[in-house]
Amino acid sequence: MDHTIELEILGLSSNHSQSGSFTLVMGEVGGSRRLPIVIGMFEAQAIAIEIEKIIPNRPMTHDLFKSFSSNFNFSIDQILVSDMREGVFYAKIICKSPSKTVEIDARPSDAIAIAVRFDAPIYCVSKVMSEAAIEFNEEEERKEQQKQVKPSRSGSTPSRSSDSLKDFSLDKLNQMLDKAINNEDYERAARIRDEINRRN
Structure with a gap:
């Protein structure tokens, strides 16, 4: 079997060129290469809510x-x-x-959404890394981190939404958080939770 390289999730950012899609950026553990994978909105949300530890009111796939x-x-x-x-x-x-080990074919986006739920390691065969990975130096790294958004906020303009949350009391924010989770609006829930965390 081809030599494998361990990856970690570095971030999710929304794609301006392709609306409704996101770029999941995976980083080589202990290395400087990055593997960007374009994924759909549903899978991006599934990865984001698990990273953010938001509990949906009904189980997602x-x-x-x-x-x-x-x-x-x-x-x-x-x-x-x-x-x-x-x-x-x-x-x-x-x-x-x-009793046995089984390999199941999957799209990377689904596989990674499952990996974060099981806390399972993510690997990539070296052939794919050499074909698709991007080498990052420290300067590019800094620029990229400034551009990257928190996974769950990717849909709308983060600054405006979080500014408006500053006007609410903590009790009201907690009610809004419950409501957002009930409505399955996880992106809004993450923003409200971030605002609550900022005050605590």
Whole structure:
């Protein structure tokens, strides 16, 4: 099997060129290469709410996968970004039960949304890294970090929304947080939670 490289999630940013899509930036652990993967809004939200530790009022698809696995006694060993063909990434979810190991094909976005729920490591085969990764130096790194948005805020202009939240009391913000979660508006919930955290 091809040599693999461990990746970590560095951030999510919305794509101005392609509305409704996001770029998930993965970083080489202990290295300077970055692997950007374009993903859809639903998967971006699924990754963001788990990173942000927002609990949806009903399980999302990836939470459902986690419930299935724990009820049937299998765990996720790792996620592997296994191939890239014509600009499309492919991934495998490597599952383990007491009796066997199984590889399941998945889109990288779904696989990574599942990885964050299981706290499973994410790897990429070196062939894909050498074809698709971008080498970052420290100067570019600083610029990129200034551009990057928190995962859950990516849809709208963050500054305006958070400014308007400053006018509300803490009690009111907590009510608004509950309401946003009930309405499954996780992006708004993350902004409200950030404002609550700033005051605590």
